[in-house]
Amino acid sequence: MPSPSTPRRADFPADFIWGCATSSYQIEGAVTADGRVPSIWDVFAAQPGTIRDGSSGAVACDHYHRWPEDLDLARQLGVNAYRFSIAWPRVFSARGRLNTAGLDFYERLVDGMLARGMRPWATLYHWDLPQFLQEQGGWGARSTATAFAEFADAVSRRLGDRVQHWITHNEPWCTVIHGHYEGIHAPGLRDFRLALQVGHHVLLSHGLALQALRRNVPQARVGLALSLHPLRAATDSAADQAATQRHDGLRNRWFLDPLYGRGYPQDIWQAVGAAAPEVRAGDLDLIAAPTDFLGVNYYFPEVVADAPGQGVLGLRIVEQAGVERTAFGWEVSPDGMVDLLQRLQRDYPTGPIYITENGASFEDRLGPDGRVDDPQRQAYLARHLAALLRARAAGCDVRGFFAWSLLDNFEWAQGYVRRFGLAYVDFQTQQRVLKASGQWYAQFLHGR
Ligand code: IFM
16 A cells, blocks of 8 residues: 555656666776777776776676667666766767767667657766877866867767757766866866866866757757755854855855856855866856756755865765665755755756656665565655655656666776666676566556
């Protein structure tokens, strides 16, 4: 008997987008197939100590070869959309050198989605920069932004007749902070000044790619997917409140403000001093060109305290005791998603919002009966969908939800230790098993 708070598909509008999401490097494997060249993640993962279990995405879920089975699995869920990403190092083997075999793969994949009744939602950058571009300065070089526009142009010329929904970048914050300041993601650099310049080039590349997509795909719906966090202060002291404001400035507003025409937030611009990025005339207009939707990747809230001298903004994240957490240690807070959506609705002209990622890692085990029982993930999903209904009832224009992820996969610096899939993957045999949460999502989507 469903509890009164268990959401039903019928509670959402009939045209709501229901999906699941993946990304190229996390699932494809086949890193040398058909002319693919190395990405920064191949190079980073090869360095000792970078990945928790010493692994890489070299094989991952072998999705490059097993994609028909994986799309069948997605169809079994009953999703009407499938979010995937396109590996830039499959499509260009050097600056200006197109690899048509790489594009052929994505054409087969997109046709496979359409044949199964799923709308393709293509992400252009989910962190696998070609290594040849890193060697020319990576995202720290302005030329990478123009190279990205060439990539967007080539992909959209080939797939634009079939792909309407485009996400330029996935979670620029991670590229900027994890990749270039904390050094825990590829390319593993630790330079705050560089990180902010990277952030500017990533946003600029979004604006340039948007132009290419508009030119090539008149019916395109274009947005980007930001990882955003609701924040609260550890105490109501003025110092903790101000620290929360600063954290919001870099975590959320640093990306949202320029995208919605406000330029970089001045409080943070002042606070970072000489680390502020070089911004050329016209850049901010390009970045603020109208988009068609905002993708929100929602995982967890954060609690912030003032900590003079700590980090670049003099603050720290406080681990709250006694809160429910995923295996990753992330606080579970469906209400946080409602707060975040209401804040976006209030503060920014985002247009329609899609939850482009939401999900959780737990310690999944394949049982002797061949089942994977993951009641926590099932509850997580149900509670976040119920929260979406509350956000909609409060006036938030949320039009879709993509579960992260279809498959257990290469979880970046955590390797294969963290499982987020609706389907369990046995990485020895490549067997896929729909978890109980996946079966629940399928029942939900099939309206039972
Ligand atoms: O696996 C990642 C994904 O690539 C980006 N968003 C967060 C997920 C879970 O960490």
